[in-house]
Amino acid sequence: MAGVSVATASKALNERGSMMPQTRERVQAAARALNFRPNAMARALVSQRSFTLGLLTNDTYGRFTLPVAAGLSEAMVDRGVSVFLCAIEDDPERARVNLDAMQEKCVDGLVLAGKRVDRALPLDLSGLSLPVVHVYSARPPGGIGFEPDDEAGAALAVAHLAGLGRRRIAHVTGPVGFAAVPMREAGWRRALAEAGLSPFGEPLSGEWSEDFGFRAAGLLFGPETGPERPDAVFCGNDQIARGLMDALALMGVGVPDDVAVVGFDNWEIFAQATRPALTSVDMALKEVGRQAGLTILDMIDGKRVEPGTRRLPCRLVVRRSCGGAGG
Amino acid sequence: MAGVSVATASKALNERGSMMPQTRERVQAAARALNFRPNAMARALVSQRSFTLGLLTNDTYGRFTLPVAAGLSEAMVDRGVSVFLCAIEDDPERARVNLDAMQEKCVDGLVLAGKRVDRALPLDLSGLSLPVVHVYSARPPGGIGFEPDDEAGAALAVAHLAGLGRRRIAHVTGPVGFAAVPMREAGWRRALAEAGLSPFGEPLSGEWSEDFGFRAAGLLFGPETGPERPDAVFCGNDQIARGLMDALALMGVGVPDDVAVVGFDNWEIFAQATRPALTSVDMALKEVGRQAGLTILDMIDGKRVEPGTRRLPCRLVVRRSCGGAGG
Numbered sequence: 001m002a003g004v005s006v007a008t009a010s011k012a013l014n015e016r017g018s019m020m021p022q023t024r025e026r027v028q029a030a031a032r033a034l035n036f037r038p039n040a041m042a043r044a045l046v047s048q049r050s051f052t053l054g055l056l057t058n059d060t061y062g063r064f065t066l067p068v069a070a071g072l073s074e075a076m077v078d079r080g081v082s083v084f085l086c087a088i089e090d091d092p093e094r095a096r097v098n099l100d101a102m103q104e105k106c107v108d109g110l111v112l113a114g115k116r117v118d119r120a121l122p123l124d125l126s127g128l129s130l131p132v133v134h135v136y137s138a139r140p141p142g143g144i145g146f147e148p149d150d151e152a153g154a155a156l157a158v159a160h161l162a163g164l165g166r167r168r169i170a171h172v173t174g175p176v177g178f179a180a181v182p183m184r185e186a187g188w189r190r191a192l193a194e195a196g197l198s199p200f201g202e203p204l205s206g207e208w209s210e211d212f213g214f215r216a217a218g219l220l221f222g223p224e225t226g227p228e229r230p231d232a233v234f235c236g237n238d239q240i241a242r243g244l245m246d247a248l249a250l251m252g253v254g255v256p257d258d259v260a261v262v263g264f265d266n267w268e269i270f271a272q273a274t275r276p277a278l279t280s281v282d283m284a285l286k287e288v289g290r291q292a293g294l295t296i297l298d299m300i301d302g303k304r305v306e307p308g309t310r311r312l313p314c315r316l317v318v319r320r321s322c323g324g325a326g327g
Numbered sequence: 328m329a330g331v332s333v334a335t336a337s338k339a340l341n342e343r344g345s346m347m348p349q350t351r352e353r354v355q356a357a358a359r360a361l362n363f364r365p366n367a368m369a370r371a372l373v374s375q376r377s378f379t380l381g382l383l384t385n386d387t388y389g390r391f392t393l394p395v396a397a398g399l400s401e402a403m404v405d406r407g408v409s410v411f412l413c414a415i416e417d418d419p420e421r422a423r424v425n426l427d428a429m430q431e432k433c434v435d436g437l438v439l440a441g442k443r444v445d446r447a448l449p450l451d452l453s454g455l456s457l458p459v460v461h462v463y464s465a466r467p468p469g470g471i472g473f474e475p476d477d478e479a480g481a482a483l484a485v486a487h488l489a490g491l492g493r494r495r496i497a498h499v500t501g502p503v504g505f506a507a508v509p510m511r512e513a514g515w516r517r518a519l520a521e522a523g524l525s526p527f528g529e530p531l532s533g534e535w536s537e538d539f540g541f542r543a544a545g546l547l548f549g550p551e552t553g554p555e556r557p558d559a560v561f562c563g564n565d566q567i568a569r570g571l572m573d574a575l576a577l578m579g580v581g582v583p584d585d586v587a588v589v590g591f592d593n594w595e596i597f598a599q600a601t602r603p604a605l606t607s608v609d610m611a612l613k614e615v616g617r618q619a620g621l622t623i624l625d626m627i628d629g630k631r632v633e634p635g636t637r638r639l640p641c642r643l644v645v646r647r648s649c650g651g652a653g654g
Contacts, residue, residue, distance in 0.1 A: 085412035
């Protein structure tokens with residue numbers, strides 16, 4: 001239709017080779033008129049690239065994986081790369097079936113996304129020759145991982161409370177077996193030290209649940225508590241903060257006037273529903289997913305990528321519960 | 328390695344053609360020894376099928392899409408079909424880019440999954456020759472849709488309350504502009520009529536939020552309420568139920584002794600965290616996703632599929648808030 005050879009048409013459509021601009025434009029106009037689509041499968045066979053990635057996740061709720069997937073997809077779609085979603089839950093057999101499927105589909109790389117930074121997905125990666133990045137999950141030695149900088153995020157929250165004049169800042173957090181717990185505790189201690197404050201007692205450690213937060217409020221503010229009470233509580237996640245605030249409301253303790261509360265996760269469905277709305281640390285997981293995607297593209301392109309874990313910055317989302325926002 | 332022709336090897340591996348069982352077994356053993364994997368892209372070129380589906384969703388939280396995707400993937404992986412995830416939010420431009428990507432990847436079909444049954448995704452499907460199914464979103468005339476049977480689900484909840492002896496069953500629900508609202512209201516009315524009960528007033532309609540549930544409690548149980556109070560509240564979603572129950576706790580109204588509460592969605596992160604845990608209608612979205620996947624496979628296989636919307640059954644998950652469970 002454009003009166004050129006197949007080779008010339010290919011060069012024109014792929015923006016390669018040298019030719020008269022008019023020729024290139026004529027081919028591209030013909031392609032548009034014919035509604036021509038390059039056959040991705042044929043191109044994949046020739047280039048030995050499928051322009052696909054596999055995202056394997058055991059995070060059933062999608063609390064962590066959804067923003068990671070959103071950031072990953074956003075970075076990929078503009079580069080012509082599409083992402084397969086494989087929900088493997090915690091089932092090694094389903095993990096294996098999905099891993100086989102991804103190899104059969106000739107994905108160019110794999111993103112493994114978990115729900116805690118200290119656990120690997122139940123996958124046997126031995127003998128796998130694909131580029132792999134690990135997101136919000138444990139990486140093997142020499143592997144490449146992406147996670148939020150929990151310690152710095154916690155320090156951000158506690159420094160904000162100290163900056164608002166709070167002096168007795170308690171910490172209520174999850175089970176000590178989770179790596180996130182000592183990291184967030186370290187951030188609490190560091191920010192307190194930098195503000196010249198002492199920790200308000202030892203951290204209260206329990207479940208990552210509203211129920212534990214509810215009970216922790218009784219320990220900190222109940223009738224058997226001594227005269228010394230916290231004027232701020234930094235919570236290890238938003239669910240703990242939610243339960244704590246519900247209990248404080250029932251006890252008649254005012255937030256933020258009597259006590260400021262800050263959570264961790266910025267899970268908006270919780271953080272915006274507390275009364276008042278909850279200040280919380282956002283792990284910026286969408287950006288974590290985007291960075292993981294850009295890195296795996298580099299690996300696919302054969303660029304050298306340093307092994308190790310990248311810890312990306314969190315940000316503090318200020319709402320009314322800390323007493324620092326106007327709203 | 329097996330001492331047979333390429334054609335025989337292909338037939339042996341694809342379980343086609345007639346040959347001695349020993350020959351087939353010899354080829355398969357050689358394939359295992361060589362760790363042979365069929366090249367999915369080459370097979371796709373030959374068969375004109377890519378064994379891939381595109382899942383396009385505008386449900387950012389993943390509240391609805393995650394269980395749909397889990398059911399879809401589970402049904403697909405055993406059939407060698409993998410699913411591309413495309414998060415388009417509500418952005419028509421991003422929707423177009425993702426739709427183009429899915430066409431370029433030669434997907435065999437598209438599943439469009441939304442976050443409300445009465446809104447279509449922001450996609451121009453004209454000129455598209457692929458099989459498409461619509462899940463938890465509006466379908467065009469002649470299209471094929473899958474959604475939960477909201478009316479029957481609501482009736483299930485209200486019949487359960489009536490069966491427990493509740494007689495004054497109120498309904499607190501979302502904005503009237505959502506199709507789910509009149510459907511759930513119709514189920515409430517039908518179950519009441521079948522139990523010989525009258526509606527307790529008109530439904531209270533507001534936002535799908537905890538905040539609205541919190542305020543609705545004041546309207547139903549506050550100091551300015553008349554002597555007649557509900558002994559049960561059927562809520563249009565779990566967030567409304569959560570806000571209502573939090574307000575009841577502050578007002579000293581006991582759940583379930585003074586009033587039974589039932590939600591809708593069975594969003595476990597809410598339903599298990601209320602005090603007491605919330606009885607709720609589960610829309611069985613994983614099964615919705617599975618059925619949608621099996622249907623699109625039929626369409627890809629050229630089977631005739633009736634147009635129209637399939638409404639699949641909900642189930643009631645009984646917890647302590649309705650007073651009917653032992654736990």
